[in-house]
Amino acid sequence: MKRDLDIIIQVLKYIEEHNTATNTIVVELEEYETEEEKENVQYQVQLLREAGYIEAKATLSPYQFYVKTMTWKGHDFLDAARDQSVVEKAKDLVKRKGLEFSTLPIDIAKDYLVHTLKSMIGL
Known part of the structure; x- marks a missing residue:
């Protein structure tokens, strides 16, 4: 299996939305239709x-x-x-370099996202 940054972003958003300082949340993958989808999301959570x-x-x-x-x-x-337009612009930037965003090492992907965000707000 490969790392998938799109799923990783979805999982982090889910955790942020459902987590509080005093509870532990259960991430259930039953909503995914196929075993392959469930295994892939499970793998991303593990990563x-x-x-x-x-x-x-x-x-x-x-x-x-x-x-x-x-x-x-x-x-x-x-x-x-967080902002989908930042993600899409970062993906375009990476694609122009002949790479695929979702398979980048997570630290490099974050660097591209931060770079894109900075340029969007004029820094």
């Missing part, structure tokens, strides 16, 4: 955990994770990727 973007652990149920919190790194990445 986020391994990279230190979220604090999470798998449950005994397949396609479920307990997410305690999003880390500082997770918030930084999500803040850079």
